[in-house]
Amino acid sequence: MDRRDFLKISAKSSSALLAGAALGCTTIPRASRGESVIVVGAGMAGLAAARELEAAGYRVTVLEGSRRIGGRIYTSRDLGLPVELGASRIHGIKNNPLVPLLKETGVGYLEVDWDSLTGFETDGTPMDDEELSMVRNRILGMFRRAFFRNIGNTEDFPIEDIIQREFQRRKFTPQERRVFYFGITSAEMVNASPFTEASWKYALDYEAYPGGDHFVVNGYDSVPDKLATGLDIKTGVAVTGVEYGSGRVKVHTEEGTLRADRVIVTVSLGVLKAGQIDFSPSLPWAKEAAIDRIGMGLINKIALRFPEIFWPAKVHALAHGTDVRGQYPVFVNVARYTGEPVLTAYVPGTYEDGLEGMPDKEAIGGAVDVLRRMYGSSVPDPVNAVRTRWGGYPFTRGAFTFNKVGATGRDRETLAEPVADRLFFAGEATSRKRFGTVSGAYLSGIRAAQEVMTIPAPLMT
Numbered sequence: 027m028d029r030r031d032f033l034k035i036s037a038k039s040s041s042a043l044l045a046g047a048a049l050g051c052t053t054i055p056r057a058s059r060g061e062s063v064i065v066v067g068a069g070m071a072g073l074a075a076a077r078e079l080e081a082a083g084y085r086v087t088v089l090e091g092s093r094r095i096g097g098r099i100y101t102s103r104d105l106g107l108p109v110e111l112g113a114s115r116i117h118g119i120k121n122n123p124l125v126p127l128l129k130e131t132g133v134g135y136l137e138v139d140w141d142s143l144t145g146f147e148t149d150g151t152p153m154d155d156e157e158l159s160m161v162r163n164r165i166l167g168m169f170r171r172a173f174f175r176n177i178g179n180t181e182d183f184p185i186e187d188i189i190q191r192e193f194q195r196r197k198f199t200p201q202e203r204r205v206f207y208f209g210i211t212s213a214e215m216v217n218a219s220p221f222t223e224a225s226w227k228y229a230l231d232y233e234a235y236p237g238g239d240h241f242v243v244n245g246y247d248s249v250p251d252k253l254a255t256g257l258d259i260k261t262g263v264a265v266t267g268v269e270y271g272s273g274r275v276k277v278h279t280e281e282g283t284l285r286a287d288r289v290i291v292t293v294s295l296g297v298l299k300a301g302q303i304d305f306s307p308s309l310p311w312a313k314e315a316a317i318d319r320i321g322m323g324l325i326n327k328i329a330l331r332f333p334e335i336f337w338p339a340k341v342h343a344l345a346h347g348t349d350v351r352g353q354y355p356v357f358v359n360v361a362r363y364t365g366e367p368v369l370t371a372y373v374p375g376t377y378e379d380g381l382e383g384m385p386d387k388e389a390i391g392g393a394v395d396v397l398r399r400m401y402g403s404s405v406p407d408p409v410n411a412v413r414t415r416w417g418g419y420p421f422t423r424g425a426f427t428f429n430k431v432g433a434t435g436r437d438r439e440t441l442a443e444p445v446a447d448r449l450f451f452a453g454e455a456t457s458r459k460r461f462g463t464v465s466g467a468y469l470s471g472i473r474a475a476q477e478v479m480t481i482p483a484p485l486m487t
């Protein structure tokens with residue numbers, strides 16, 4: 027299923043986004059060339075902001091806490107080929123500002139065929155295509171009914187309420203329930219949103235570009251690498267505090283204090299929620315409330331390299347229908363895109379806390395056990411495996427954001443608002459329509475750079 031597919035009930039206009047995509051080539055007034063700007067974070071938002079400002083004559087320094095750039099674009103080569111442990115898909119290739127960057131950097135992408143799944147239930151019974159498509163239609167029907175039932179209802183509630191209502195409405199056979207769980211968990215995973223917390227009211231706020239989902243094949247990290255060319259980036263320098271009260275902004279790091287005229291903060295919502303950067307004065311109340319209310323979701327990946335391909339080589343993914351909701355529900359077939367014997371298991375945060383606390387052997391062993399249940403005991407041990415723990419990773423603290431019950435779409439705009447004309451914010455969480463994506467992060471960086479260029483710097487006292 028396409029990203030947010032289950033939630034796409036009505037067609038939406040993408041004109042606002044087309045306007046956003048054009049931001050990169052707009053002529054805008056330059057407030058003060060030669061000013062210094064510190065950008066915190068070298069993910070897509072930070073790199074986009076830094077490039078825009080550098081090109082406009084600003085003196086830009088990027089401070090990156092980890093030892094690598096790219097943030098949640100994270101390509102591992104430990105399995106002998108580029109495997110994406112963070113972002114891996116382009117959500118629509120028409121009018122998407124990432125596409126020119128992908129072409130420029132030679133990053134290939136192939137269309138994802140969401141209907142191309144092969145499924146097994148946990149006892150090894152194959153799920154047939156009819157069953158999968160029946161459950162997909164049933165889930166879509168369930169959301170459609172909920173949409174019409176709730177027209178005019180201003181109250182928000184978690185998406186899980188709709189699912190539980192469906193369980194009360196009709197009797198599921200155990201087999202149907204397992205396939206239904208697979209469908210629901212897949213939807214939770216692609217949105218990194220636990221449905222017990224995800225907002226029904228704001229579920230449709232997200233918009234994808236037209237042109238279908240595409241899978242990146244030969245190293246997404248070439249994109250941030252290209253954006254970083256020629257920029258002054260200091261890696262391994264974690265920012266611990268930002269003092270922006272008066273005069274030049276002071277940015278405190280474990281390596282000492284730097285000063286600049288303005289600062290753009292692009293760290294993840296998870297890092298802001300954890301209070302890892304001490305802002306002085308404190309951030310405005312409304313911004314702190316927005317940080318609190320917006321949800322930071324979790325998914326993890328385990329990429330497994332096998333001695334040979336033992337599964338159908340042409341399908342997009344292997345589906346696992348299980349009685350335990352969220353238990354290794356999907357293995358993306360990397361072989362379809364690369365020809366290499368690699369599968370990537372996706373694990374939602376709703377299952378065993380995304381396996382965050384589980385030792386590698388157990389987490390990887392769990393994935394192999396499920397594959398053995400699906401394909402038989404002859405499934406070999408993997409020759410190598412890599413896994414993520416995005417929740418515990420101190421420079422992200424989660425995978426990406428979702429609209430949570432209690433938050434509104436406006437909260438993302440509040441998060442994006444500049445403070446005292448000195449402190450600016452970017453990052454996927456600040457994008458009302460493209461949150462949780464690389465394109466949203468990229469455009470937010472350009473937006474923040476333009477704010478720096480158009481909002482006059484405060485007079486220094």
Ligand SMILES: Cc1cc2nc3c(=O)[nH]c(=O)nc-3n(C[C@H](O)[C@H](O)[C@H](O)COP(=O)(O)OP(=O)(O)OC[C@H]3O[C@@H](n4cnc5c(N)ncnc54)[C@H](O)[C@@H]3O)c2cc1C
Nearest residue numbers: 067069070071091097098114115265421453454463464467
């Ligand atoms: C598992 C997973 C799968 C995903 N799948 C997709 C997908 O298929 N398609 C898609 O479009 N998007 C996907 N995303 C989301 C996408 O990766 C992000 O939305 C996007 O990369 C975020 O970019 P950003 O610049 O906002 O933040 P980040 O990439 O998080 O950049 C912020 C940077 O700040 C640094 N930092 C943090 N704290 C500090 C500090 N104190 N001091 C200095 N530096 C600091 C971090 O190290 C990081 O480099 C996925 C994400 C994950 C985790």
